[in-house]
Amino acid sequence: MTTPLLHLDKITMQFGGLKAVSEVDYAIHKGELVGLIGPNGAGKTTVFNCITGVYTPTQGKVMFEGRQISGMKANRIACGGITRTFQNIRLFSRLTCLDNVAVAAHPHHKAGLASAILQTPAFEADEKALKAQAFEMLDVLGLADYADQPATSLAYGQQRRLEIARALAGKPRLLLLDEPAAGLNPQESEELMTLITGIRKRFELTILLIEHDMKVVMGICERIAVLDYGVKIAEGTPVEIRSNPKVIEAYLGEEMPA
């Protein structure tokens, strides 16, 4: 078997007495669209934080393309090909939509500080290219009309899409989406599903998706992993997951995976 694109090697994340993630083992291969589900507080977002370097797992390793990335600084992981969106939207509130996206494109920008301050022609050309790139991402997400608006002026669903545009501008090979459908109405979720499969094809992405909306997860993911109290209790195809007794147990009292 080939090396997986992302390999979580028994990662554990402990906060004081709480094990938010406990010895999770998981592999994702290039080109897959994988779901990560679980009840509230199961540790899903914490897994994302461990992958992206926001937290360093207290035990275990995260391997990306065969190299260990756990312990690296978040910005190096991002430049190395993993970008994400945030569950509780974290846009740069005082920047325009275009600038929000341009920030993420920044690591691929070559002009140095001196040329920026002197505004050399090379710098201006570079800056123009970067803006064009950022604009393209906005366009992909259907936000081109809002390029010059402040990010916070967008409607909620649009802010979620802006987060995706921003993550895409980092030219990731692995994209992590944390509850992209949260707060969207059924029609918007539907559009989102088309959008996600669309960008996956267009940018040849591997995607890991956290989502509570079972319709979305079951609809687009090829494989699903389930977390409960920080432990991975199941993984498999949507069909397998839906009939897994452990999963049903974990979700008891909550919405059942329909």
Added chain:
Amino acid sequence: MKRFLPPILTIFALVALNVLLPRVMNPYYFQVLMLIGINVVLAVSLNLVNGFTGQFSIGHAGFMAVGAYASAMFTLKIGAPFAASLTGVPLPVAQGIALLMALVAGGLLAAGAGWLVGLPSLRLRGDYLAIVTLGFGEIIRVVILNVNAIGGARGLPGIPPYATFFWVFGVVAIVIGLARNLAHSTHGRALFAIRDDEIAAEALGVDTTKYKVLAFVLGAFFAGVAGGLFAHFLSYLNPSSFTFIKSIEVIAMVVLGGMGSISGSVMAAIVLTLLPEVLRSVKDFRMVIYALMLIVLMITRPQGLMGTRELDLGALFGRKKAKVVS
């Protein structure tokens, strides 16, 4: 080349005013004008740290002091003899070269101090960082008070008054131009992103460490240069010019102008330098009124005069329309 036009015009204007102003202007007004210039440099440089990057530095007077004393000592020991040795060069030019060297020396030393203070900013957030910068400022002051070679508590007199209008406002133009270009560049966006959400910025590939230290170093460099101008304008340095109160004055300018707004900083520096002067007639009440205005302004306009916006001077200078920066 079109892009060299504004700098050239600026230089011409500065030279003309440099000759004209001291001759036609009341010396008191001229002094206030020069202090405004120096405060603009301070405010804009602090804005790079507090406004652009959202860091919390309250020790700017410390960097200013480092630059002031370093450049003054440089001129006294090296610059002045050097200027005197430059025969065949017109005096203003020789003195200008000496001043430039002194400013760069002072700025670099201050930048080094900024780097030292910026380093802990990697580990400390918010108020903790603030208090470290405050501590740094106080330590610098106590050290200056105790080093006799630089005058100690008596102060350092006899600094050649090289800082003419040309130099003070030349630096003003440079620091404004630099901040503006930075704001419009990818590096500026990285700073703004850190200000708005450091965690998101980092997760999207912004090297937050590098940029925070960069902001500190740049801010400290220009604070040091401002200190150098101050030294070479007043000809005399006293440790009491660089107390915590001075840091506060500069912060007040940045906040009043609007965090991240360059034109806001400039306007606030002008207003807050003039205000105590205007209030001189009501002597005893002067500082009380100043304090009250500060409080009332913060209550009524907490985002400052300009918020993060910029004054649109584009039309005025016939350049391409300046966009909203952030």
Added chain:
Amino acid sequence: MTEFLQQLVNGVTWGSVYALIALGYTMVYGILRLINFAHGDVYMLGAFMGLYASRWFHAGEDPSPIKALLVLLTSMILCALIGMVIERLAYKPVRKSPRLSALITAIGVSLLLENGGVLIFGASPRFFPQIVAQKNIELGMGVVLSNQQLIVLVVSFGLMLALRWLVLFTKVGKAMQAVSHNHMAASLMGISVDRIITFTFMIGSALAAAAGVLVALQSPKIEPYMGILPGLKAFVAAVLGGIGNIPGAVVGGLVMGIAEVLVTGYISPSYRDAIAFVMLIVILLVKPAGLFGKAVTEKV
């Protein structure tokens, strides 16, 4: 050895004053995340209120313990009221503003109190009356403690214990803890967040006032700018201990007082004002959240 012990005694006395001031910083910070820069000036006001109170009670001409106590209490009550007014008029309106604007407001209040002080009390130092005649107490091994120092120690530690009791065991103390934890949740539990915040300011101001009177007992020259440096240092003490942490503020204050006295005694008085900040930087580099602060990972 004798000298060292004597220094230690002086250091603890001086440190207990820092601790009293630091408590106000730490409580306000814990509850509002605001560095109340005006707190050092409330300490100054405490000394002046004490001065006026001793006039009213003629405590200077005819000293008695009761009068001294009355002076202390009057000053504490007046400063608590001043603290309340400051909070209501200046801080409440900026509670939801950006942090830095709130900080500038605090600085504005500080400038106002100092310069208002100059207007009202005059710029030149005033002398605090001797409301307690000085006597020295021999502690053995040649170490002496003045009765004034003893009063400082007893009063400040008494107040600290009282505060601890208030915070841990009374209803209002528990409400303070709840508010410092989470404003929203506290208000959902039926706590009047506004009232608790005001109350916190009043307590902190009263403690600072007590510190002002206690210091004036020992060094009677008082002037409107006397609060700046002790205020800054007390804040540093609070940060040293881990800001927001009440026992931390006490320990931070004591550590600071001892360190200052030792530097004055063994190195040079002129570096006394720097040691606080040097210690601060060193400790924060080693323990970024202060001695007793817990490092928390921000939830993302």
